[in-house]
Amino acid sequence: LYVFDQQLIQSMKVQSTTTQQDGRFLISDYDYKSTNIEKNGDKYIAKPQITSFKFKTDTRIPKVGVMLVGWGGNNGTTLTGGILANKFNITWNSKGGTHQPNFYGSLTQSSVIKIGTCNTEEVFVPFKDVLPMVNPCDIVFGGWDISSMNLADAMSRAQVVEYDLQQKLRPYLEKLVPLPSIYYPDFIAANQGDRADNVIPGDNKLEHLNIIRKNIADFKQQNNLDKVILLWTANTERFCVEDPNIHGTAERLLQSIESSHPEISASTIFACAACLEGCSFINGSPQNTIVPGVIELAEKAGVFVAGDDFKTGQTKFKTCLVEYLVGAGIKPKAIISYNHLGNNDGKNLSQESCFKSKERSKKTCVDDILESNKVLYPTEEELNIDHTIVIKYCPETGDSKKAMDEYIAEIFLGGRQTFAVYNVCEDSLLAAPLIMDLLLLCELFERIQFSKDASEYQRFDTVLSWLSYLMKAPKSESGITTINSLSRQRAMLENLVKVCAGLTIDDNLRLEVRYG
Numbered sequence: 001l002y003v004f005d006q007q008l009i010q011s012m013k014v015q016s017t018t019t020q021q022d023g024r025f026l027i028s029d030y031d032y033k034s035t036n037i038e039k040n041g042d043k044y045i046a047k048p049q050i051t052s053f054k055f056k057t058d059t060r061i062p063k064v065g066v067m068l069v070g071w072g073g074n075n076g077t078t079l080t081g082g083i084l085a086n087k088f089n090i091t092w093n094s095k096g097g098t099h100q101p102n103f104y105g106s107l108t109q110s111s112v113i114k115i116g117t118c119n120t121e122e123v124f125v126p127f128k129d130v131l132p133m134v135n136p137c138d139i140v141f142g143g144w145d146i147s148s149m150n151l152a153d154a155m156s157r158a159q160v161v162e163y164d165l166q167q168k169l170r171p172y173l174e175k176l177v178p179l180p181s182i183y184y185p186d187f188i189a190a191n192q193g194d195r196a197d198n199v200i201p202g203d204n205k206l207e208h209l210n211i212i213r214k215n216i217a218d219f220k221q222q223n224n225l226d227k228v229i230l231l232w233t234a235n236t237e238r239f240c241v242e243d244p245n246i247h248g249t250a251e252r253l254l255q256s257i258e259s260s261h262p263e264i265s266a267s268t269i270f271a272c273a274a275c276l277e278g279c280s281f282i283n284g285s286p287q288n289t290i291v292p293g294v295i296e297l298a299e300k301a302g303v304f305v306a307g308d309d310f311k312t313g314q315t316k317f318k319t320c321l322v323e324y325l326v327g328a329g330i331k332p333k334a335i336i337s338y339n340h341l342g343n344n345d346g347k348n349l350s351q352e353s354c355f356k357s358k359e360r361s362k363k364t365c366v367d368d369i370l371e372s373n374k375v376l377y378p379t380e381e382e383l384n385i386d387h388t389i390v391i392k393y394c395p396e397t398g399d400s401k402k403a404m405d406e407y408i409a410e411i412f413l414g415g416r417q418t419f420a421v422y423n424v425c426e427d428s429l430l431a432a433p434l435i436m437d438l439l440l441l442c443e444l445f446e447r448i449q450f451s452k453d454a455s456e457y458q459r460f461d462t463v464l465s466w467l468s469y470l471m472k473a474p475k476s477e478s479g480i481t482t483i484n485s486l487s488r489q490r491a492m493l494e495n496l497v498k499v500c501a502g503l504t505i506d507d508n509l510r511l512e513v514r515y516g
């Protein structure tokens, strides 16, 4: 079933003594340069060191299936329709003319990586061409929704995609109907009840888990897939009341499902089903789906979990702007973020319990950036800046979310600098390409192993924090600090694929053009 795409590998060939192709594996040696810091009284002793790593990438491209929870929502329909438009090169007309499909907004498909210098010119290639990656147009989509609408009608309901494109996609999408899903009304807003006409009956949570597991196994078998990835893009749930006795270990979690404990959310059932079926699970909403018991299940199954909450517009900008200010030695003192939106996500967030989940993930996104600078923030108290999040549901706005942010910073000699940022865009047109990146990168990372000092190869940690560039509140492996800075998150991803391909990481000194 695996397709080895020679073309992809040949679009850029690395000639180096530290990189070899061993059958289907690409193996690269990498000398990791880091600095170990010791504290001596009030002084730091810095000891630079080099550790030898090997990275081994399986270059076979698998046939991948993706199951979306919330397939009939704005993100689910925009992603599925957008990929089909690209796959069949469907053009559409608006009053502005004829439009071609593209993958703008996708890190893997539409951004580039510098691979080196040709004479004095820098050379860039698409991100997706550095390592063999799945073509998004080859992904088989499936999934669940509590609403029974087929994807063509659901796309019309979403009001995201241009009318003419909706019409052209209709023949493809009307055949796609979400599977019935698990619906625990207590976890999402009461106002969602009127669309819940496609639910798995009963309140036995173990039976629900088993049905979802069977759905995954059937989907894999019927579509002849090598692997399946699950992604939650359903409504934001309230946080479950986390308790080590209920969620703390894999065993307790499964017992709690068996006893249909009220604090087991639908999203956690999906995460468990994914792990038990050997599939990685990505959480695109802010709630605490990935409880410790899920992580243990994933670890045992050798799959990844990643979360939480897609980092699309406002938060991406926020982590950039705050990084710029703090990096420039300017002290942010207040961030006030207003949003108003009129899509179903906004409707769901108008219930306080669901809003609280969102508020939490939106608020933590600059913490580590502020904490890193003890010159600006010498005390805990000063770190406690005014960071306010307001979200209002305004149906007239549709999916065209308005985000208004005011940043107030302290500059030289007690002066003030204020930024007012107004961001308008279709939320799902940002989220869909980002979801695609999450899936493609998660799949790629399932094919990478690494080893230190010639010891045995191991896979990445179960909690895939490599994907943090795409997540508002990135989940990290225990004991590892979360990094929110967008430029560091992107550099991390770019450097990883370069290292795996045997390319040199760029330190931006550009000595090859400066010397001589």
Ligand code: NAD
Binding pocket: 069, 070, 071, 072, 073, 074, 075, 076, 144, 145, 146, 147, 181, 182, 183, 184, 188, 195, 233, 234, 235, 236, 237, 266, 284, 285, 286, 309, 310, 311, 312, 313, 343, 344, 345, 348, 427, 428, 430, 431
């Ligand atoms: P949406 O409301 O249009 O879609 C969610 C879908 O999930 C709906 O069709 C709903 O019927 C379905 N659903 C609800 N509970 C379900 C369940 N238990 N099982 C299966 N389906 C269920 O919302 P959206 O705009 O597509 O956003 C989806 C999620 O992504 C939201 O939680 C949102 O907060 C999150 N998110 C979106 C963005 C963005 O930019 N669009 C950014 C970050 C996070």
